[in-house]
Amino acid sequence: MPQQPPVRSTPARVPRPDASMSLLTNVMDHSLDEGYAEAAARKQADGTGGLPRTARAKIVLAAGLVLAALVVTVGAAQTRYVAPVVAKEREELIDRIDRQTEAAEELENTVDKLRDDVNARQREALEQSGDSGSTDLVAVLSGAVAVHGPGLKLVVDDAAEATTGGGTDPRETSGFSDTGRVKDRDMQRVVNGLWESGAEAISINGQRLTALSAIRAAGDAILVDNKPLVPPYTVLAVGDGKRLSSRFQDSADGVYLSVLQDNYGIRTAISVQEDVRLPAAPSVTVRTAQPRTEKDAS
Numbered sequence: 453m454p455q456q457p458p459v460r461s462t463p464a465r466v467p468r469p470d471a472s473m474s475l476l477t478n479v480m481d482h483s484l485d486e487g488y489a490e491a492a493a494r495k496q497a498d499g500t501g502g503l504p505r506t507a508r509a510k511i512v513l514a515a516g517l518v519l520a521a522l523v524v525t526v527g528a529a530q531t532r533y534v535a536p537v538v539a540k541e542r543e544e545l546i547d548r549i550d551r552q553t554e555a556a557e558e559l560e561n562t563v564d565k566l567r568d569d570v571n572a573r574q575r576e577a578l579e580q581s582g583d584s585g586s587t588d589l590v591a592v593l594s595g596a597v598a599v600h601g602p603g604l605k606l607v608v609d610d611a612a613e614a615t616t617g618g619g620t621d622p623r624e625t626s627g628f629s630d631t632g633r634v635k636d637r638d639m640q641r642v643v644n645g646l647w648e649s650g651a652e653a654i655s656i657n658g659q660r661l662t663a664l665s666a667i668r669a670a671g672d673a674i675l676v677d678n679k680p681l682v683p684p685y686t687v688l689a690v691g692d693g694k695r696l697s698s699r700f701q702d703s704a705d706g707v708y709l710s711v712l713q714d715n716y717g718i719r720t721a722i723s724v725q726e727d728v729r730l731p732a733a734p735s736v737t738v739r740t741a742q743p744r745t746e747k748d749a750s
Contacts, residue, residue, distance in 0.1 A: 567596070567732075592653065595662035595733035599653050601690045603728040604697045608634055608642060608709070609684035611717030632717050634683060636669035638709070642687060643667065645705025650696050651689035653730050657681045660733040677734070684719075693724035 592599055611632030643661060646654055654661045659676045666677060673680045689696060700706045701722070712718040 593663075595653070595660045598730060598732045599690055600727055600729040601652075602693045603651070603688060603690040603725055604693050604700075605723050605725050605728065606642065606646075606687040606689070606700075607684050607719075607721045608639070608687065609719040610634055611719065613717070633672065634674070634685060634718060636667050636674045638712065638718075639674060639685060639687075640667050641705045641708055645700050645703050645709075646687070646689045646696070648705070649691075649699035649703060651691045653690040655688050655730045657686055658731060660731055662733045665733075688725075688728045688730055690728060690730060693726075697722055697724055 590596075613632065639656065643654055643656070656667075656676050659679060659681065661676070666675075668675045670680065673682075674685070675681070701710075709718075709720055713720050
């Protein structure tokens with residue numbers, strides 16, 4: 453009986469030390485996701501990769517920076533070119549204003565000298581005719597000369613908390629205001645009341661009033677002969693101080709002013725003065741009236 457060859461025993465396979473860590477082993481052996489690997493392979497096959505795209509972005513960014521720098525440079529150059537021109541024009545305007553202001557002051561001085569000369573010639577002519585007193589009276593009443601004498605001082609001011617008011621104006625209906633601001637019509641009534649009470653000469657904030665004076669409004673400002681005044685409004689009147697004050701406060705215009713004070717907060721103060729000084733009117737221009745001659749009388 454033939455003898456069978458001996459059977460060799462296969463040695464047992466030794467397990468890997470990290471066999472129990474299969475998940476971690478898989479992560480380490482395949483650290484790059486297959487999708488990323490395929491995308492990288494396609495880029496290499498196309499010959500593009502990531503670098504050219506980055507280069508294009510850098511080129512676009514550099515072009516944008518160059519364009520911005522160019523715009524800033526052009527703007528700065530224009531500013532440097534325009535600035536001297538603007539400064540030169542400004543200096544020319546300032547010089548022109550200064551020259552015109554000096555010219556206006558010279559003209560005002562000339563007007564004052566001519567007015568004094570005319571008044572002196574009028575007095576001289578009337579003194580020769582024996583009627584100098586009439587000339588002085590006319591000069592005083594017309595505001596052509598400065599005057600002084602006893603009288604009163606009346607200060608009219610806006611209310612302490614004056615507002616612009618609402619949509620309605622009670623002045624249009626009742627003759628008064630709820631705004632607490634002094635209006636041109638208020639000053640008109642004050643001046644007319646003083647004339648009626650016996651004032652011989654009146655000024656407001658140093659502005660002499662004449663028979664041709666006008667008190668108007670321009671917005672919230674009060675104009676006297678087109679010159680704006682600001683509150684408080686100081687009214688000086690020449691006359692018998694005590695009698696003038698009493699008659700004015702008892703008149704309808706004085707009562708009107710008192711109602712403004714009581715109901716709308718407009719502030720007033722009146723006082724008798726021993727001596728008040730009023731300047732001459734800036735100019736008295738007669739455009740319509742003509743002097744009467746002996747030929748016209750006949």
